[in-house]
Amino acid sequence: MLVGMERSRSARAPGRVNLIGEHVDYAGGSALPLAIGQGSRVRWVKTAEALTAFSSFDHRRISLARPQEDDPSWAAIVAKASALTGCDQGRLEIDGDLPIGAGLSSSTSLAVALVLALGGAMKEDDLIAASWECEQALGTPTGFLDQQAIVAGKKGQCVLVDFSTMKRRLVSLDPQLQLYVIHSGIERELLNSPYAQRRAEVHEAEDLLGPLPHADRVSARSLSDATLSKRALHVLEECERVHVAAAALEDGDLKTFGGLLNESHASLRDLFEVSLVKIDQLVEDLQGKAGVLGARLMGGGFGGCILAASSRELDFGTDLTWWKVEAAAGASVHED
Numbered sequence: 001m002l003v004g005m006e007r008s009r010s011a012r013a014p015g016r017v018n019l020i021g022e023h024v025d026y027a028g029g030s031a032l033p034l035a036i037g038q039g040s041r042v043r044w045v046k047t048a049e050a051l052t053a054f055s056s057f058d059h060r061r062i063s064l065a066r067p068q069e070d071d072p073s074w075a076a077i078v079a080k081a082s083a084l085t086g087c088d089q090g091r092l093e094i095d096g097d098l099p100i101g102a103g104l105s106s107s108t109s110l111a112v113a114l115v116l117a118l119g120g121a122m123k124e125d126d127l128i129a130a131s132w133e134c135e136q137a138l139g140t141p142t143g144f145l146d147q148q149a150i151v152a153g154k155k156g157q158c159v160l161v162d163f164s165t166m167k168r169r170l171v172s173l174d175p176q177l178q179l180y181v182i183h184s185g186i187e188r189e190l191l192n193s194p195y196a197q198r199r200a201e202v203h204e205a206e207d208l209l210g211p212l213p214h215a216d217r218v219s220a221r222s223l224s225d226a227t228l229s230k231r232a233l234h235v236l237e238e239c240e241r242v243h244v245a246a247a248a249l250e251d252g253d254l255k256t257f258g259g260l261l262n263e264s265h266a267s268l269r270d271l272f273e274v275s276l277v278k279i280d281q282l283v284e285d286l287q288g289k290a291g292v293l294g295a296r297l298m299g300g301g302f303g304g305c306i307l308a309a310s311s312r313e314l315d316f317g318t319d320l321t322w323w324k325v326e327a328a329a330g331a332s333v334h335e336d
């Protein structure tokens with residue numbers, strides 16, 4: 001093969017951090033995610049053979065023409081991306097520096113990079129829709145939070161997304177704000193978590209109260225089903241926090257912003273019940289650390305990462321796995 005003559009396309013998609021607005025995307029609420037510097041890369045090389053893919057994350061290889069029972073779960077994303085883009089020939093090389101299963105959206109990042117590598121450049125909203133569809137192949141009914149950040153993120157800015165209209169507005173981050181992601185030590189896999197159950201509870205509460213971000217607090221409190229009442233209160237209060245947080249960021253009021261992260265964690269723990277005792281303990285420790293303005297569980301819950309905010313450089317030591325993250329550009333693709 002004449003390697004120098006190969007036609008290929010390279011795509012890159014970041015991971016994401018969600019500042020605030022957890023478990024509200026599928027309820028038509030608002031959130032403040034951002035794209036981070038760490039991400040996945042996919043290179044598609046044109047060949048006349050049926051599509052194959054190799055991932056240097058797990059050193060597994062798959063072939064679309066010869067699916068195996070023990071194929072890794074990402075094979076389903078490749079198959080869907082191939083079907084959606086109509087590209088079923090070639091060789092895919094997957095790599096990157098995004099931690100897997102840490103709650104930084106590694107599967108959405110992969111889905112976005114795959115769609116771009118196989119299909120080439122496309123409009124942001126089309127890419128958001130296509131990558132969301134790919135990820136549904138994994139079986140978890142996620143919302144659009146991760147796709148919005150990974151596709152539309154910009155350097156130095158977070159994305160205020162209103163999921164009832166899918167409209168977004170960029171919010172600049174104070175250069176003083178330092179963001180850290182600390183692994184809880186518990187691998188997160190949405191498929192085997194109660195994510196779908198939480199989502200179903202939110203929809204049950206919506207049937208009783210209407211759209212939860214605009215629900216009446218007194219009615220939410222007085223629902224006879226205590227579980228639905230708690231879920232509804234989380235969604236409506238978390239959406240309020242998102243708007244206060246966006247305003248605080250725009251005003252450079254990092255103290256208020258940090259306090260909102262702490263409130264968000266308490267709500268995820270007590271009202272939405274997606275935290276774990278070990279995570280609560282770690283969050284509490286982090287909240288008490290000098291220099292930390294606020295900390296909370298991030299993402300779907302039941303494991304994954306904790307987000308901590310500060311206005312200065314912090315060191316979380318060697319006992320914890322942690323990363324400093326910065327708002328970075330969203331996904332991109334180029335013909336090689």
Ligand code: GLA
Nearest residue numbers: 022023142143144145299300
């Ligand atoms: C996961 C899902 C998102 C969102 C979050 C919780 O990251 O992929 O759609 O629901 O959980 O905010």
